[in-house]
Amino acid sequence: MEARLNAASHFAQPWSPSPEAGDIVKGIHAMxxxxxxxxVGATDKPGNYAERIWNNLIKYKFEGGLYPVNARRETVWGVPCYPDFASLPEKPDHVLVLVPARFAVQVIRDAxxxxxxxxxxxxxxxxxSQDAESQRLATELREAIRxxxxxxxxxxxxxxxxAGEKIFTNIDDRIVTMEQGPVAIAGQSGAIVMAIRQALEDRGVGVGYMVTTGNEAGLExxxxxxxxxxxxxxRVIVVYLEGVRNTRTFREACKAARAAGKPVIALKLGASEGGRAAAMAHTGALAGSIETFDAISAREGVIRVRGLDELIETTECFVHADPPKGNRLAAVTLSGGKRGLLIDAFHxxxxxxxxxxLGASAKLANMLGPGSIVGNPLDAGFAAVVDPSVYMQxxxxxIDDPDTDIVIIDAELPKAPHxxxxxxxxxxNDKAARANKPVxxxxTMSIGFTDFTKTLRQSLPHIVVMQGLDRAVGAIKALIDYASLRKEVPDAVSSSTAAARATLERTLKDAKGAALDEVASKKLLKAYGIPVSKEAIAQxxxxxxxxxRKIGFPVVAKVVSPDILHKSDIGGVALNLNSPAEVRKAFSAITARVKRLKGKPKLEGILIAQQVKADLELVVGASLDAEMGxxxxxxxxxxDIELIKDVALAGAPLDADEARQLIGRTKAGVxxxxxxxxxxxxxxxxxxxLVGLSNLIADAGDRIASIDVNPFLINAKTGVAVDGLIVLNNAAARHAAKH
Structure with a gap:
């Protein structure tokens, strides 16, 4: 534990990427x-961004060369100002572009x-900005960077x-502690990223890097x-995300962090429709469903927090604690009331x-005075309400108890010397340094840190200090969940057969409209190993x-039309047909209803299908999320699927173990x-x-928008898809319509 906390000593011998590292990693290292x-764009106009950044570079004593460039100035800020790159005493290395947008593209090329x-x-x-000129400049800038x-x-x-290089190319004039710390922050919003850095510094948590990415025309x-x-x-990576533009790059970065044992703590915009709209307006990012983001990113070891306060507590927790071996909690408090609060919050x-x-219980029972409690009489599992005289013991x-994985102490740091x-x-702190568990x-409430508290906190690197019970509990749960993840996440690779993929290509090539009808959908599902009901289409x-008669009674009759997505809504389904007369009546009734519908939907026939006896109706589906894939x-x-909302999501494709885990996250799984x-x-x-469906949506790339198998009927002996709807991506549908 000593080695991981002495991050500042690292810069005595600065790290450099290996020769095998990619160009992006090497480029960021250079930056x-x-x-x-x-x-570039240096000016003596008071209070402008260039001057504020220059003042910060001087204040924090950057040791490299500092060169202002402006063809209209000979001097600025009391130093020589250069007309162009060719006039500099040495070739430029990192360039700050502060000129108006219309000149920025040429500056990048010249640099x-x-x-x-x-x-x-x-x-x-x-x-x-949404105007045509700004969009044109954005396109030209991306091209120049590429x-x-x-x-x-x-x-x-x-x-x-x-921090290790004493670089602060930022307009913020608040005092920055320029010491290399174990936290790195990156994000699209400069204001939010700076607020995170300031809050962490106020809590005594060191920030080694802070990068604001803005519109992300280049680095994301x-x-x-x-x-x-x-x-x-x-040690800990903190990010603010307004959108994920490249799912593959994001997932690869998450996997790299997971393999390195570094949690990614993410504050993600887009938990509401309004938030997604704000992301679009702010950076042009295409923000998707937050549930989908969670489903995919959690698999890769990302901890999504709901707000800035939760982010700070979670970062504090991961900076000062290694993931525990298990989830066995113990706590010490001097208050019976707080004992109850702790039990309720964690429960x-x-x-x-x-x-x-047994050893810990016996020791505590011997040392505690009258009125103290060892264990919770309801669940035999609390720690102690103790007499102050034996608090430290x-x-x-x-901490010494081998049957405890995490030790929680109900106390705050003093605001003044004590x-x-x-x-x-x-x-x-010394005891925790030798223990193989978080302390x-x-x-239980947020307490402000004084300068004394901050200094004291920095002298206690081996303990976690958290504020606010609910936020602390969330962070501890994240720590436990992170410990249970696999060290390395395998690459998501489809396990479909060549025959299945060939059926997919033929089906998409022959598709005429925006969706496949039920017959075509089920044919494709069957090719991917998804069991479907016995059926045939009747004219x-x-x-x-x-x-x-061939299938055997009872049967079901259903309308087949690419223009009717929800058959039951228009009376297009008849169940429990037990005789030829009932089949004839259902055929005629459904056909008549379709002919009366507005828009004259195309009727391709009536599907006669086996009626499967089910003990449970399931929904199995897939979709192409605009942001996460x-x-x-x-x-x-x-x-009643929308009413019940007993569903869980996972990134595709899945293997069998991941499919079982997905099932286990629902009440249906129980x-x-x-x-x-x-x-x-x-x-x-x-x-x-689930495995077949996940392979199908993954193999389709961006050509299938969604797949809906509802219901998937299951009993003790089998499970069968009795309905299926595959909706094509709009672009794919338009392509199919033209061909």
Whole structure:
């Protein structure tokens, strides 16, 4: 633990990417460790961005070259000002672009031609604006960045911090502690990223890097994540995301961080329709469903927080604690009332205090005075309400207990010198340094840090200090969940057969409209190993009776039309048909209803299908999320799916183990296992359906928008898809219509 907390010593021998590292990692390293910094657009107009950035670079004593550039100035800020890159004493390395948007593209090209390796474009007026000129400039800028290969952050950003190099190319005039810390921050909003950095500093948590990415015309937040994953000085990666433009890059960056044992703590815009709209207006990002983001990113080890306060507590937790071996909690408090608050808060999060080991229980029972409590009489699992005279001994017993994975102490840091409390804190810190478990102080309410508190906190690197019980509980749960993840996430690769993929290509080539009808949908589902009901399409009532007799009664009759997506809504489904007469009547009634509909939907026939006896109706689905890519859905199905909302999501494709985990996250999964004495249902068929469906949506790329199998009927012996709807992506549908 000592080695991981001494991040500052790392910069005595600065890290450099390996020769095998990609160009993006090398470019970011050049940006954060430049030989010199050139400010293009330097001006002596008071209070402008260029002057504020220059003042910060001087204040924090950047040791490389600093060169202002402006063809209209000979001097600025009391130093020589250069007319162009060719006039500089050395070739430019990192370039700050502060000129108006219409000149920025040429500055990028000129900088690259002069030998620069990286740039930050502070200037706004690109894709965040909706007018045609701004959009044109944004396109030209992206092209210039691509052609030059320059590592570029921005435009419309507020600069960066690289503490080990004393670089602060930012307009913020608040005091910054320029010491390399274990946290790296990146995000599209400069104001939010700076607020996070300030809050962490106020809590005594060091920030090694802070990068504002703005519109992300060049480098995107996942690129920074990958770099931070490789830098050994960084322990925790914090990101603010308004949107994920490249799902593959994001997932690869998450995997790199996971493999390095570095949590990614993400504040993601888009948890509401309004939030998604704000993301679109602010940076032009295409923000998708927050549930889909969670389903895919959690698999890769991302911890999404709901707000800035929760982000700070979670970061504090991961900076100062290694993931625990298990979820066995113990706590020490001097208050019976707070004991109850702790039990309630952790129970609400699905966590409970584990029974203490026999040795620990015996020691506490011997040392505690009258009125103290060892264990919770309801669940035999709390720690202690202790007499103050044995407070420290109780904490040490908890830390030493081999049957405890996390020790929680109900206390806050003092705001002023207090000899006894300071001595006790250092004793616990030293004990925690030798323990193989997190030791966490929790203040049940938020308490402000004084300068004394901040200094004291920095002298206690081996304990976690958290504020606000609910936020602390959430962070501890995230720590436990992170510990349970696989060290490496395997690449998501479809396991479909060549025959299945060939059927997919033929089906999409022959598609005529915006959706496949039920017959075509089920044919494709069957090719991907998803069991479907016995059925055939009838053009006449006589055909319908013949099919029903061949299948065996009872049967179901359903309308087949690419123009009717929800058959039951228009009376297009008839169940429990037990005789030829009932089949004829249903055929005629459904046909008549369709002919009366507005818009004259195309009627391709009536499907006569086996009626499957079911113990449970499931929904199995998939969709192409605009932001995160292919995702699968599982849960309780039927007509009340929107009302019940018992569903869970996961990224596609899935293997069988991941499919079983997805099923286990739902109430339907509980029923499948056998609920309250009922027999277990055929889970294997649901697993097979999920794997096949996930392969299908993954193989389709961007050509299928959604797949809906509702209901998927399951009983003790089998599971069968009795309905299916595949909706094509709009672009694919238009292409199909033309051909």
């Amino acid at each position: 954060l460790h430049p030989r010199n910094i050139v400010l 690259a031609a002069a030998g620069a390796r990286s740039a930050t474009i502070v200037t706004s007026g690109f894709s965040e 052609e030059t290969g320059l590592a570029v952050t921005g435009p419309n950003c507020l600069g960066n911090l690289s 937040t996942p690129d920074l994540m990958a770099y931070f994953a490789a830098d050994p000085s960084i 609400a999060a699905g966590l409970n205090f584990a029974p203490l080991g 109780s904490i040490q017993v908890m 000899e006894l409390r300071e001595r006790n804190l250092h004793i616990v 966490i102080y929790i203040s 006449t009532a006589t055909d319908a009776v013949k099919i029903a 292919p995702v699968v859905l599982f849960g309780t199905g039927g007509v 029923k499948i296992k056998g609920y309250r004495g009922r027999p277990a249902l055929h889970e294997a068929s649901a697993v097979k359906a």
